[in-house]
Amino acid sequence: MTKTPRTLKLALRGEALLEHPQYNKGTAFSARERNEFGLVGRLPVKVNTLDHQCERAYQQLKTAEKPIQQNEFLQSVKVQNWVLYYSLLGRHLRELMPIIYTPTEAEAIANYSRSFRRPEGLFLTFCNADSMEADYLEQTRGRTIDLIVCSDAEAILGIGDQGVGGIGISTAKSAVYTLVAGIDPANTLCVVLDVGTNNKSLLDDPLYIGWPHARVRGAEYDAFVDKFVQLVRKHHPHSLLHFEDFGVDNAQRLLELYRDKHAVFNDDVQGTGAVTLATLMSAVGVTKSKLSDQRIIVYGAGTAGLGIAAQIRDAMVVMDGVRKEDASGKFYMIDKFGLLTKGLKQAGKTRQNFPDDFIRTEDDWTEGQTSLLDVVKRVKATVLIGTSTHAGAFTREVVEAMAAHCDRPVILPLSNPSKLVEVHPKDANDWTGGKALIATGSPFEPVKMPNGKKDYVIAECNNALIYPGLGFGCILSKSRSLTDTMLIAGTRALASLSPALKDPDDSLLPDFGDAPDVNFHVAVAVAEQAIEEGSAGVEWGKDEVKERARQARWEPVYQEYVYDVEGLRD
Numbered sequence: 001m002t003k004t005p006r007t008l009k010l011a012l013r014g015e016a017l018l019e020h021p022q023y024n025k026g027t028a029f030s031a032r033e034r035n036e037f038g039l040v041g042r043l044p045v046k047v048n049t050l051d052h053q054c055e056r057a058y059q060q061l062k063t064a065e066k067p068i069q070q071n072e073f074l075q076s077v078k079v080q081n082w083v084l085y086y087s088l089l090g091r092h093l094r095e096l097m098p099i100i101y102t103p104t105e106a107e108a109i110a111n112y113s114r115s116f117r118r119p120e121g122l123f124l125t126f127c128n129a130d131s132m133e134a135d136y137l138e139q140t141r142g143r144t145i146d147l148i149v150c151s152d153a154e155a156i157l158g159i160g161d162q163g164v165g166g167i168g169i170s171t172a173k174s175a176v177y178t179l180v181a182g183i184d185p186a187n188t189l190c191v192v193l194d195v196g197t198n199n200k201s202l203l204d205d206p207l208y209i210g211w212p213h214a215r216v217r218g219a220e221y222d223a224f225v226d227k228f229v230q231l232v233r234k235h236h237p238h239s240l241l242h243f244e245d246f247g248v249d250n251a252q253r254l255l256e257l258y259r260d261k262h263a264v265f266n267d268d269v270q271g272t273g274a275v276t277l278a279t280l281m282s283a284v285g286v287t288k289s290k291l292s293d294q295r296i297i298v299y300g301a302g303t304a305g306l307g308i309a310a311q312i313r314d315a316m317v318v319m320d321g322v323r324k325e326d327a328s329g330k331f332y333m334i335d336k337f338g339l340l341t342k343g344l345k346q347a348g349k350t351r352q353n354f355p356d357d358f359i360r361t362e363d364d365w366t367e368g369q370t371s372l373l374d375v376v377k378r379v380k381a382t383v384l385i386g387t388s389t390h391a392g393a394f395t396r397e398v399v400e401a402m403a404a405h406c407d408r409p410v411i412l413p414l415s416n417p418s419k420l421v422e423v424h425p426k427d428a429n430d431w432t433g434g435k436a437l438i439a440t441g442s443p444f445e446p447v448k449m450p451n452g453k454k455d456y457v458i459a460e461c462n463n464a465l466i467y468p469g470l471g472f473g474c475i476l477s478k479s480r481s482l483t484d485t486m487l488i489a490g491t492r493a494l495a496s497l498s499p500a501l502k503d504p505d506d507s508l509l510p511d512f513g514d515a516p517d518v519n520f521h522v523a524v525a526v527a528e529q530a531i532e533e534g535s536a537g538v539e540w541g542k543d544e545v546k547e548r549a550r551q552a553r554w555e556p557v558y559q560e561y562v563y564d565v566e567g568l569r570d
């Protein structure tokens, strides 16, 4: 079944139509539409196709040399014309994802106040808490809202507290939902919760446009976030609420607080956990071992590190049938003060709310002998995961120590953006003589292999390869919660598409250029699971999921418009 193009009735004319990114077609308005909507004198005479527009826009993009300039150009296209923006990106997905997402978006966010031109999204600011509901409704009244992406900007990618610039991670993550999973951009809301910032350089900058105040903490912070979440629950009870880049003391806590009340999803905890588990499932397929055979070091025991450990641990229980305590015992979590041991905890050098499950209880971990290198050597780790933001932490000595006791060490430097990677994949490959199975958080070029073997493609183990499908599956099935079993179903779907399953010398994960197909499979698996387990809120059955998903996907194509005074105006 193919989708039949709809004709839209619009009440917008002239300038108002050209300035509306959802409806604007620019030079692609037909002669009839130009007459009907007062556009004849407002446009050059030639009518372009979307193909022509994309070609022109791509050429313009290529005149910008630096990625950040390309990012700015694409942002300007986005606020002019959504169909053109998403169509252009879809045609050059592999090339342009790094421009609108990690690594370039990190730079755009860090420069937000200085490069600001036009606002996009919803700014909920602590000092305006009294008008929060009115401000929320101002942007959402009368609209269908399926997805809300929000950040309080305390831990943006690996670049820390970015204050109001954090709106850029909400809009980027939301754009990836549209691009990769086909979520209708008109049905999304991007939010920054501006509760101040502790970033001194922002506070000192006279051009900073966020709330110039120290970050609000404690009960006041909780009440502000709660006010927002209750608005979402009240006005959009069926939406998916996506949390992004909250600080380590809030991410997991807020997820737990709201999980059973609304469909909430923390991407850094759950999305990262899911994509890393899929990567590891693929790696153990190559090494012909089990998840529970691994000894896993997680370097950087924060939001992502802990999310990953919990997800892999739970999978060991479900897939290999091991006891939870035994599965937890496969992990060695390292943070700033070294391996997390009970001694370190007693010394007050672990985060207060760090779960005991992942704290080593052996008595013979001596202080001063718990560095990454010490742990790699002592436990003969088979998997090394980096979520520390500590660039270069996986030194040659560490990587060589991994390869010394392990045929195919799995090395996953996941910190973003690219400059924060714990080891460059080329080095990890060279230092292990091509033995390492590698995936990174940001995109990297393939690396040369010894003995004339074909280049090794570095998998991009980034939550963006799975969260759009997880979210779409949840929205499609109208689930009231995104359950662990739905997450596992999506993860299995991703893992089943790993190129390394067919060829062990190939990449551990599918290419980002295939992200739309991959996420379609993920979404279908999630929705099917939701229906099977009774989490879904739809009347139809599992056999309809695929076709419903196809029909629900938004695609960047122009629709025909007719003028109607009663028609749509926003």
Ligand SMILES: NC(=O)C1=CN([C@@H]2O[C@H](COP(=O)(O)OP(=O)(O)OC[C@H]3O[C@@H](n4cnc5c(N)ncnc54)[C@H](O)[C@@H]3O)[C@@H](O)[C@H]2O)C=CC1
Residues within 6 Å of the ligand: 155, 156, 157, 158, 159, 245, 247, 248, 267, 268, 272, 275, 299, 300, 301, 302, 303, 304, 305, 334, 335, 336, 337, 386, 387, 388, 389, 390, 414, 415, 416, 417, 420, 440, 441, 442, 461, 462, 463, 464
């Ligand atoms: N590839 C992906 O999909 C994802 C990657 N990430 C990346 O992971 C990194 C961490 O993100 P979050 O977990 O959100 O941040 P976080 O701040 O919650 O965690 C970072 C942890 O690393 C620790 N750390 C910092 N310096 C260290 C050092 N020198 N040695 C050992 N530990 C150190 C910190 O104390 C903290 O516990 C970021 O670069 C982020 O971009 C995060 C989410 C998804």
Ligand SMILES: CC(=O)C(=O)O
Residues within 6 Å of the ligand: 102, 156, 157, 158, 245, 267, 268, 415, 416, 441, 462, 463, 464
């Ligand atoms: C990818 C992502 O969510 C992060 O680096 O925070």
Ligand SMILES: [Mg+2]
Residues within 6 Å of the ligand: 157, 244, 245, 267, 268
């Ligand atoms: Mg994130």
